Amino acid sequence: MTGSLRSALASMVSEGTLIPQEERGRWTGPGWSPELPSAVVAPTREDELAGILGKASEEGWRVLPAGFGSWIRGGGPREVDLVLSTRRMTRILEYEPADLTFTAEAGISLGSLHDITSPHGQWLPLDPPGGSKGSLGATVVLGAAGPLRHHYGTPRDHVLGLTLVAGDGRVLRWGGRVVKNVAGFDLTRLTVGSWGALGIVTSVSARLFPIPESDVTMVFCASEVAELLPAARSMALSPLPLAAVELVDSLALEEHGVPEAALLVRLLGSTPQVEEMASRITNDLQDSGGRTLKLQGDRSRALFQKLEGWEDGAGLVARLSMLPSELGTLLEEAEGLRPLATGWSDPGATMSLSAQVGTGVLRLKISDLPGTAERLDPWIIAFRDLRGRLEEKGGSLVLHSGPSVLMEEVGPWGAPGLERHLLEGLKAEFDPAGILARGRFGLE
Amino acid sequence: MKALPPNLLEELAAAVGPDWVISDPDRLLVYESDAQTAHNVAPQAVVLPSDTDQASQVARVLHRHQIPLVPRGAGTGLSGGALATRGGVVVGTSRMNKILEVDPSNRRAVVQSGVLNTDLSDATAPHGLHYAPDPSSQAACTIGGNVAENSGGPHCLKYGVTSRYITGLRVVLPDGTTVWLGGQGREAPSFDLVGLFVGSEGCFGLATEVEVALTPLPEAVETLLAIFETLEDAGRAVTSIVSAGLLPAALEIVDRNTIKAVEASIFAAGYPTDAGAALVVEFDGVEAGLAEEAEKAEEFCKAAGAREVRRAESAEERLALWKGRKKAFGTMGRLAPDLLVQDATVPRTRLPEVLASIAEIADRYQLQVANVFHAGDGNLHPNIVFDRRDAEETRRVEAASKEIMGVCVDAGGTITGEHGVGADKQKYMHLVFSPGELEVLRRVKGVFDPDGRCNPGKVVPEDEAPSEAGPNERTEAKS
Numbered sequence: 001m002t003g004s005l006r007s008a009l010a011s012m013v014s015e016g017t018l019i020p021q022e023e024r025g026r027w028t029g030p031g032w033s034p035e036l037p038s039a040v041v042a043p044t045r046e047d048e049l050a051g052i053l054g055k056a057s058e059e060g061w062r063v064l065p066a067g068f069g070s071w072i073r074g075g076g077p078r079e080v081d082l083v084l085s086t087r088r089m090t091r092i093l094e095y096e097p098a099d100l101t102f103t104a105e106a107g108i109s110l111g112s113l114h115d116i117t118s119p120h121g122q123w124l125p126l127d128p129p130g131g132s133k134g135s136l137g138a139t140v141v142l143g144a145a146g147p148l149r150h151h152y153g154t155p156r157d158h159v160l161g162l163t164l165v166a167g168d169g170r171v172l173r174w175g176g177r178v179v180k181n182v183a184g185f186d187l188t189r190l191t192v193g194s195w196g197a198l199g200i201v202t203s204v205s206a207r208l209f210p211i212p213e214s215d216v217t218m219v220f221c222a223s224e225v226a227e228l229l230p231a232a233r234s235m236a237l238s239p240l241p242l243a244a245v246e247l248v249d250s251l252a253l254e255e256h257g258v259p260e261a262a263l264l265v266r267l268l269g270s271t272p273q274v275e276e277m278a279s280r281i282t283n284d285l286q287d288s289g290g291r292t293l294k295l296q297g298d299r300s301r302a303l304f305q306k307l308e309g310w311e312d313g314a315g316l317v318a319r320l321s322m323l324p325s326e327l328g329t330l331l332e333e334a335e336g337l338r339p340l341a342t343g344w345s346d347p348g349a350t351m352s353l354s355a356q357v358g359t360g361v362l363r364l365k366i367s368d369l370p371g372t373a374e375r376l377d378p379w380i381i382a383f384r385d386l387r388g389r390l391e392e393k394g395g396s397l398v399l400h401s402g403p404s405v406l407m408e409e410v411g412p413w414g415a416p417g418l419e420r421h422l423l424e425g426l427k428a429e430f431d432p433a434g435i436l437a438r439g440r441f442g443l444e
Numbered sequence: 445m446k447a448l449p450p451n452l453l454e455e456l457a458a459a460v461g462p463d464w465v466i467s468d469p470d471r472l473l474v475y476e477s478d479a480q481t482a483h484n485v486a487p488q489a490v491v492l493p494s495d496t497d498q499a500s501q502v503a504r505v506l507h508r509h510q511i512p513l514v515p516r517g518a519g520t521g522l523s524g525g526a527l528a529t530r531g532g533v534v535v536g537t538s539r540m541n542k543i544l545e546v547d548p549s550n551r552r553a554v555v556q557s558g559v560l561n562t563d564l565s566d567a568t569a570p571h572g573l574h575y576a577p578d579p580s581s582q583a584a585c586t587i588g589g590n591v592a593e594n595s596g597g598p599h600c601l602k603y604g605v606t607s608r609y610i611t612g613l614r615v616v617l618p619d620g621t622t623v624w625l626g627g628q629g630r631e632a633p634s635f636d637l638v639g640l641f642v643g644s645e646g647c648f649g650l651a652t653e654v655e656v657a658l659t660p661l662p663e664a665v666e667t668l669l670a671i672f673e674t675l676e677d678a679g680r681a682v683t684s685i686v687s688a689g690l691l692p693a694a695l696e697i698v699d700r701n702t703i704k705a706v707e708a709s710i711f712a713a714g715y716p717t718d719a720g721a722a723l724v725v726e727f728d729g730v731e732a733g734l735a736e737e738a739e740k741a742e743e744f745c746k747a748a749g750a751r752e753v754r755r756a757e758s759a760e761e762r763l764a765l766w767k768g769r770k771k772a773f774g775t776m777g778r779l780a781p782d783l784l785v786q787d788a789t790v791p792r793t794r795l796p797e798v799l800a801s802i803a804e805i806a807d808r809y810q811l812q813v814a815n816v817f818h819a820g821d822g823n824l825h826p827n828i829v830f831d832r833r834d835a836e837e838t839r840r841v842e843a844a845s846k847e848i849m850g851v852c853v854d855a856g857g858t859i860t861g862e863h864g865v866g867a868d869k870q871k872y873m874h875l876v877f878s879p880g881e882l883e884v885l886r887r888v889k890g891v892f893d894p895d896g897r898c899n900p901g902k903v904v905p906e907d908e909a910p911s912e913a914g915p916n917e918r919t920e921a922k923s
């Protein structure tokens with residue numbers, strides 16, 4: 001199809017939209033079919049993007065929406081003829097600091113956005129994996145959030161409106177730029193976290209927050225994560241407005257080369273408020289055992305910036321979630337996989353984990369896993385069993401990325417229940433030709 | 445509207461028990477309107493299930509006979525949402541009022557949808573927790589109604605509206621199927637169906653159980669009331685407070701007409717009746733530093749021209765400062781027999797000009813508007829007092845409302861911030877949606893409700909002309 005798809009596109013798009021063929025290698029993932037997409041396009045205008053999607057629906061070209069391409073493997077997409085990137089749509093469409101809201105095109109990076117709002121003392125408090133390098137659109141469409149979710153929530157709580165170009169090229173504007181809006185059904189919320197399966201988001205309006213005066217992170221160290229469990233639980237239940245509570249199994253702080261388990265409690269607010277909270281939690285956790293550090297300002301920020309890159313280069317990333325009170329179970333389940341990882345190869349693959357204590361989400365990464373089918377068998381069995389156990393207790397396992405055999409055999413998400421027909425009906429409404437993000441939800 | 449099939453009432457009674465099926469016309473009158481009394485349509489019957497199973501059986505019976513199903517909570521809605529405007533049966537949640545689980549170790553609760561908003565917060569208070577969204581009607585409205593309307597409240601400025609706090613829903617779909625959407629501890633295997641259901645105004649199904657996230661009660665609260673000569677000054681104070689990076693929990697304004705109504709009532713709150721506006725500012729959170737924030741806000745109010753700023757020194761004083769705001773809707777009845785509670789949102793910076801336009805429109809139509817609003821969110825309630833028996837005045841109210849909606853939309857705002865579209869605002873939907881977008885809304889409803897029987901005739905205007913008025917319909921809700 002490559003030749004015909006490419007020439008059909010070349011005749012309809014403007015200069016620069018079609019990315020040179022030799023750059024396609026950046027825009028592919030393990031186990032994709034075809035191995036390389038036939039073309040990669042990055043339009044600058046919404047109408048052009050809509051035209052491309054309309055044509056793709058007519059022709060049956062299977063499209064994977066993308067921002068900068070750093071997350072395109074996420075959720076295990078498989079059949080991709082065309083990658084459609086928003087990376088050249090980077091304009092700020094509206095920014096009124098006194099309203100604490102903005103509207104921007106989807107391809108702007110979170111970092112560039114921050115550069116524009118921070119001089120006004122404002123920020124979008126999202127620190128998803130990949131951090132400031134990620135595009136606004138991808139962050140919203142993946143519903144991606146990091147440690148700050150503890151206090152500030154996820155994109156679903158910040159986005160006020162967006163433009164969605166549906167699979168067949170219809171341009172649909174949902175919500176607006178006001179903070180409260182209940183006109184019509186909430187299709188903004190439906191789109192946030194839809195993983196590109198409904199359409200391509202081309203612009204986003206969201207709410208900003210004042211940048212807090214003071215930024216402090218309290219670090220409680222121990223030799224094993226399990227030792228920090230009681231402290232972590234007590235922070236999850238603290239009545240104080242903590243900004244983030246993260247439990248990690250191997251934190252390498254510059255001052256001490258050795259990685260240690262650590263509980264990180266980030267405090268944001270006015271200086272008196274933050275100081276008060278710091279002293280109260282230090283008091284509460286004085287029996288937690290290990291060393292305690294207090295990182296102020298830039299050092300606090302830098303630590304969390306580093307955590308944003310936690311998933312970079314991982315061979316597999318999985319998210320285990322349960323009710324927060326089951327954090328201990330999650331830790332045990334994750335530890336149960338460690339022997340599999342260390343016994344994997346020579347030298348053994350490394351496994352690490354990072355848990356959002358307040359929301360009951362534990363992320364697990366494995367440095368690298370060779371992709372041959374037989375060697376992956378034990379992993380396939382282990383993840384299937386694990387998903388079964390978690391789902392039985394009301395939790396879930398999401399495989400964000402990993403070797404294609406594993407993604408295919410285990411499936412990125414668990415199976416939907418009786419609501420499946422609702423998901424299929426919505427998918428059919430927005431993407432009637434079934435061309436978008438195939439493989440991600442098993443809904444094609 | 446066709447008559448109900450002969451054996452329908454018996455079948456419903458078999459599902460819920462004969463006491464809980466209402467068909468006596470006198471008793472049905474209770475259900476003919478919600479708190480927006482402009483619309484009156486009695487349903488053909490009302491049925492009150494006590495749990496999900498019963499609700500599911502009821503839905504199956506209605507599905508078999510293809511009869512419209514209209515969910516109803518406490519009926520405090522302000523857009524005619526819970527009315528059977530196309531005939532059919534109202535399914536009320538008043539018996540589904542049990543708190544099923546309070547789980548402080550996960551800061552969550554599971555409740556039946558008919559539980560009252562304040563009952564939930566009262567039940568969780570002993571654990572130091574509350575359910576944050578606090579509509580002014582919270583003592584009367586249900587969690588299910590809040591879910592359906594995505595309700596807001598004064599403290600949603602800081603805490604966010606209902607959708608932020610709903611983590612799972614048990615829903616009886618119009619054909620009687622029961623599904624669980626979301627649920628804490630579970631990452632949705634796909635689209636955010638919980639987020640989509642919240643705000644669906646009873647058009648997608650009946651929520652029977654709701655899982656909510658609970659929030660710690662703040663350890664300290666600082667409340668102040670600033671009195672201004674003009675509404676504009678109050679608006680400027682709000683802008684400077686927000687621009688300075690302060691994050692109040694609430695920023696609420698009442699205008700001169702509202703103050704007069706409150707002060708003339710038994711709820712007199714001691715607001716000066718010659719004032720142009722009163723602003724309530726509240727901060728909450730950790731005690732350290734809170735008083736300083738309140739002081740800064742006080743300075744901003746004075747700089748914007750406040751002639752007086754009162755600061756609460758005790759819980760009682762705090763309630764007193766809030767009283768004039770909280771009782772505002774209730775006391776407007778004093779101004780005239782009828783009250784049209786309006787609701788729209790504009791970007792906060794556009795508040796001054798929009799308020800000026802609203803005043804101009806009111807003058808031009810010789811109407812009295814009383815403004816109460818969530819100023820921090822830009823959510824306006826320009827309420828129009830009138831006498832419905834006066835047909836000519838009622839027409840002026842309609843015309844003025846339409847212009848007010850236009851002004852808000854032109855300013856970058858929208859036609860409703862928290863009260864919903866219901867049967868009341870379908871006529872304005874084209875101001876904010878294109879025909880193509882309206883068609884998508886219709887079809888998304890169709891995914892949940894393929895037969896178009898769940899709260900029909902609400903939210904999305906229908907293509908075709910509205911159906912003819914039914915037999916016991918006194919005034920048809922226009923669409």
Ligand SMILES: Cc1cc2nc3c(=O)[nH]c(=O)nc-3n(C[C@H](O)[C@H](O)[C@H](O)COP(=O)(O)OP(=O)(O)OC[C@H]3O[C@@H](n4cnc5c(N)ncnc54)[C@H](O)[C@@H]3O)c2cc1C
Pocket residue numbers: 478479514515516517518519520521522524525526527537557558578579580581584585586587588589590591592593594595596597598645646647649650651652773774862863866899
């Ligand atoms: C004095 C006063 C003050 C108010 N203040 C506020 C305020 O500050 N903020 C605000 O947002 N609103 C406010 N309201 C509006 C109203 O109280 C809210 O919309 C409330 O959420 C409605 O709840 P209810 O139980 O009365 O719902 P109802 O009026 O019974 O129903 C409202 C809608 O919800 C649907 N519905 C009800 N229950 C269910 C269910 N279980 N499943 C599916 N659909 C359902 C109905 O079909 C209907 O469309 C106020 C109203 C009054 C009278």
